[in-house]
Amino acid sequence: MEVLDFTPGNYRFVPNVFQYSGSVAAMPGHHIERVTFRRPLPLAAGFARAAEIIRGAGRPLTAFCACELRSPAPFDETSFKAFNDIYVGTLTAWGLTDGTTNPVARANVCPTFETPTEPSLHAFSFVAEGEASLPSFVVAGSGEGFDKGPGHFSERIVRFGDTSPEAIREKALTVLMHMETRMAPLGFTWADTTAAQIHTLHDIFPFLGSEIVARGAARKGVTWHLDRPPIVGLEVLMDTRGVGIERVL
Amino acid sequence: MTTVDFTPGNYRYLPSVFQYSAGVAALPGYRIERVMFRNPVPLKAGFAEIAQIIQGAGQPLTAFCACELRSPAPFDDAGFKAFNEVYVGTLTDWGIYNAETKANPVARSNVCPEIGGPPEPSFHAFSYIAEGDAGAPQFVISGSAEARDGTAPYAERIVRLNDTSPGALREKAAFVLGRMEDRMAAFGHGWKDTTATQVYCVHDIHPFMGEEIVRRGAARNGLSWHFNRPPVIGLDYEMDCRSVSVERAA
Numbered sequence: 001m002e003v004l005d006f007t008p009g010n011y012r013f014v015p016n017v018f019q020y021s022g023s024v025a026a027m028p029g030h031h032i033e034r035v036t037f038r039r040p041l042p043l044a045a046g047f048a049r050a051a052e053i054i055r056g057a058g059r060p061l062t063a064f065c066a067c068e069l070r071s072p073a074p075f076d077e078t079s080f081k082a083f084n085d086i087y088v089g090t091l092t093a094w095g096l097t098d099g100t101t102n103p104v105a106r107a108n109v110c111p112t113f114e115t116p117t118e119p120s121l122h123a124f125s126f127v128a129e130g131e132a133s134l135p136s137f138v139v140a141g142s143g144e145g146f147d148k149g150p151g152h153f154s155e156r157i158v159r160f161g162d163t164s165p166e167a168i169r170e171k172a173l174t175v176l177m178h179m180e181t182r183m184a185p186l187g188f189t190w191a192d193t194t195a196a197q198i199h200t201l202h203d204i205f206p207f208l209g210s211e212i213v214a215r216g217a218a219r220k221g222v223t224w225h226l227d228r229p230p231i232v233g234l235e236v237l238m239d240t241r242g243v244g245i246e247r248v249l
Numbered sequence: 250m251t252t253v254d255f256t257p258g259n260y261r262y263l264p265s266v267f268q269y270s271a272g273v274a275a276l277p278g279y280r281i282e283r284v285m286f287r288n289p290v291p292l293k294a295g296f297a298e299i300a301q302i303i304q305g306a307g308q309p310l311t312a313f314c315a316c317e318l319r320s321p322a323p324f325d326d327a328g329f330k331a332f333n334e335v336y337v338g339t340l341t342d343w344g345i346y347n348a349e350t351k352a353n354p355v356a357r358s359n360v361c362p363e364i365g366g367p368p369e370p371s372f373h374a375f376s377y378i379a380e381g382d383a384g385a386p387q388f389v390i391s392g393s394a395e396a397r398d399g400t401a402p403y404a405e406r407i408v409r410l411n412d413t414s415p416g417a418l419r420e421k422a423a424f425v426l427g428r429m430e431d432r433m434a435a436f437g438h439g440w441k442d443t444t445a446t447q448v449y450c451v452h453d454i455h456p457f458m459g460e461e462i463v464r465r466g467a468a469r470n471g472l473s474w475h476f477n478r479p480p481v482i483g484l485d486y487e488m489d490c491r492s493v494s495v496e497r498a499a
Contacts, residue, residue: 036470038385038444113463133287133498194287194498197471203455213364213476220285221447223471226463246496248385248444 001185006103008062008095010127013103014185016140017147019084020106022182024065025137026127032065032136033057033245036123040070046121047090053249054126061094066105066125066138068239070116074232077153083119107141107239109199109227125243133244135192141199142178143234144171154233163235168202169211171236176217179240188242190216196240199227250435255354257311257344259378262354263435265391267346268333269357272390273314273376274436280383281314282306283496285374289319292332295372296339302499303377310343315356315376315389317489321366323482332370358392358489360449360477376493383494386442390491392449393428394484395421407483418450419457421486426467429490440466442492449477449487 001022003012010030014022026032041049054063075083091097096104108119125138146156154160158174159167179196183189190196196217198204204212204224212218217240229237252261252274259279263271275281290298303312324332337353340346346353359370376389395408404410408424409417429446433439440446446467448454454462454474462468467490479487 036444112459113466114469194285203453205453205455208474209364209451209476216365218474218476219365221473221475223473224458224468225471226459226468242498244498248492248494248496 001181003185008060009065009103010063011065011103012186014182015101018100018102019088020140021103022105023137023139023186024103024105025135025186029131030127030129031132031134031245032125032138032243033128033247034123034125034241034243036246036248037121038248040116040120040122043086043119043121050121050124057126057128059126059128062096063126063128064094064096064104064124065127066140067121068123069106069108069119070122071108071110071119071230072116073110074228074230076232080231105138105140107237108230109141109225109237110230111225111227112201113226135188135242136244137183137186137188138241138243139179139182139239141237141239142175142182143229143231143237144174145234153231157233160233163202165206168235169207172204172207173211175236175238176211176215179217179238190219192242193219193240194242195220195223197223197225197238199225199229199237200235201226201228202235250431252435257309258314258354259312260314260354262356263432264352267351267353268337269391270354271356272388272432272436273354273356275378275387278380278382279378279387280381280495281376281387281389281493282379283374283376283491283493284499285496286372287498289367289371289373291369291371292335299372299375306379308377308379311345312378313343313345313355313375314378316372317374318357318359318370319367319373320359320361320370320480321368322361323480356389356391358487359480360392360475360487361480362477363451364476385494386438386492387494388433388436388438388492390429390432390489392487392489393425394479394481394487395424396484403481403483410483413452413485415456418452418454418486419461422454422457422461425486425488426461426465429467429488438492440469443469443490444492445470445473446490447473447475447488449475449479450485451476451478452485
């Protein structure tokens with residue numbers, strides 16, 4: 001996988017699809033800061049608050065490099081596209097994307113508790129000045145599908161429609177592989193992570209020790225959210241990061 | 250349960266035993282900052298690094314208010330004595346532990362990784378008090394496993410001792426969740442205030458995760474599951490939680 005520079009934001013990224021990149025890392029002389037909201041903010045309000053915080057830190061809006069979204073329910077492909085038009089619209093206005101190449105990493109999931117009534121911003125990350133606590137990177141959320149390839153997306157989902165324990169294990173292995181594939185081009189491995197999150201309603205215990213912990217993917221624990229991935233047919237989603245400064249507002 | 254002010258550190262704490270308190274909260278005008286080591290640091294070197302970080306932030310060593318430890322295995326008597334000589338000894342030197350009253354304000358979690366544990370007791374993370382109000386509750390609740398309070402031997406105080414059936418685990422978890430709630434309540438806080446919840450368990454928590462944990466709001470930012478065992482043989486389920494506005498990796 002190639003790595004591109006996004007100079008206006010002082011970060012590098014692994015290109016993926018027009019909605020989001022595969023991963024981001026701060027350029028030399030910079031680091032990533034992550035901000036979590038105590039309660040998710042509806043998308044427009046969340047973006048407005050994020051803009052205040054980024055500008056308040058003396059940074060341009062192009063420093064926005066990753067976000068974690070919460071949505072009411074899994075999208076079908078049509079509503080997913082409609083949502084992305086609004087989301088990508090904001091990123092375009094902020095000078096982050098031209099509609100084709102999008103450097104911003106993203107994770108989007110659907111909580112089963114305190115489910116938001118509209119797509120909301122749970123957390124975001126931006127690139128700040130100075131080399132505080134490196135390495136500094138965020139890997140976008142990935143489910144057990146393959147973003148690129150022939151056919152309908154459902155045809156690219158591992159063990160589609162199967163939620164047996166064996167299928168969940170295989171899905172999780174695919175997701176772990178996606179994390180590794182997205183970190184590697186930036187030069188990082190699990191050893192560089194400060195957090196890993198998994199979003200699934202299914203039991204991860206059967207493979208927690210042997211597959212997740214043993215490969216070092218839970219070196220700071222694995223933060224489990226009883227959430228659904230954002231697309232019907234996906235059962236397991238993960239994201240991970242190596243971030244030195246995190247704030248909760 | 251009543252909290253006690255530890256004025257030299259600008260925090261209050263919930264008294265427990267001489268090794269640790271049950272929890273801490275910043276006094277008005279102060280906040281808590283948590284620092285997680287990218288790799289666990291052995292106890293003595295860890296204390297040196299912690300002192301540097303706290304003093305570098307312009308705070309006195311008495312601002313040290315909580316820590317998260319990783320140990321190779323549950324202690325035997327000799328190991329526990331050696332560990333405490335360094336741990337409680339340092340807290341005494343720092344003016345935090347009172348050897349006469351045996352009052353210890355520092356919150357603590359100590360667990361043993363099932364895979365890839367450290368060769369000696371080490372710091373995974375610590376928290377200290379910094380100046381400035383965060384505009385939200387600032388607290389750290391100590392790790393608690395499924396043992397009732399008391400002076401009787403552990404074996405007599407452990408909920409469903411040596412039973413790791415799904416029903417027993419649920420009962421252990423419910424007990425520990427209640428513990429967290431009692432401790433938070435002593436500070437006037439609850440799950441709605443938390444920014445993180447951690448669980449340490451090498452057994453399956455999925456059968457009760459939704460009903461017992463998520464539904465009571467105990468996993469609002471997810472549940473950080475560490476494949477670790479509590480530090481005493483016979484204990485199988487430990488949790489801690491916190492509300493902290495700034496977290497760093499060092």
